[in-house]
Amino acid sequence: MFIGEYHYTIDDKGRLSIPVGYRTDLSNGAVVTRGLDHTLFLYPKKQWESLAAKIAALPLSQADTRAFARLMLAGAMEVSIDKSGRIVVPEYLRTYAGLSKKAVISGLYDRLEIWDEDAWNSYAAKTEATGDEIAERLAPLGL
Numbered sequence: 001m002f003i004g005e006y007h008y009t010i011d012d013k014g015r016l017s018i019p020v021g022y023r024t025d026l027s028n029g030a031v032v033t034r035g036l037d038h039t040l041f042l043y044p045k046k047q048w049e050s051l052a053a054k055i056a057a058l059p060l061s062q063a064d065t066r067a068f069a070r071l072m073l074a075g076a077m078e079v080s081i082d083k084s085g086r087i088v089v090p091e092y093l094r095t096y097a098g099l100s101k102k103a104v105i106s107g108l109y110d111r112l113e114i115w116d117e118d119a120w121n122s123y124a125a126k127t128e129a130t131g132d133e134i135a136e137r138l139a140p141l142g143l
Helices: 020-026 045-056 063-074 091-097 117-129 131-141
Strands: 002-009 015-017 030-034 040-044 077-079 086-088 102-109 112-116
Touching: 020 040, 030 045, 030 063, 030 091, 040 045, 040 091, 045 063, 091 112, 102 117, 112 117
Parallel strands: none
Antiparallel strands: 002 102, 015 086, 030 040, 030 077, 040 112, 102 112
16 A cells, blocks of 8 residues: 655656655556656556556547547556666656656555656645545545
């Protein structure tokens, strides 16, 4: 289970440290892909395979499902953790997420999200300001 918020620096080669507690979970393989809200999603390989199978099973006849499949599957790249606990984030994914030098890795149960630090701070401030309203809208879901 991934939880928490971690701040790191991305070096000139696109290397990003992974939180120490999550390295074992990702040591058998990981996949980074375009996420929603112009973030990157980082999945352990096993979770990725399950998600990718669900996405691949979506109906090809619907434009939205084709677009979502392209976003997630075509943007995906397998990554491995080096001896220093880092992954290399491909340039096209850094560009998509607007990643500069400072990044935030946030744990969201079954995946990690990688955000540009300024984008994360803006998003977090907005979400924290409207948290009560969001909670009210989610009440029918049992939360």
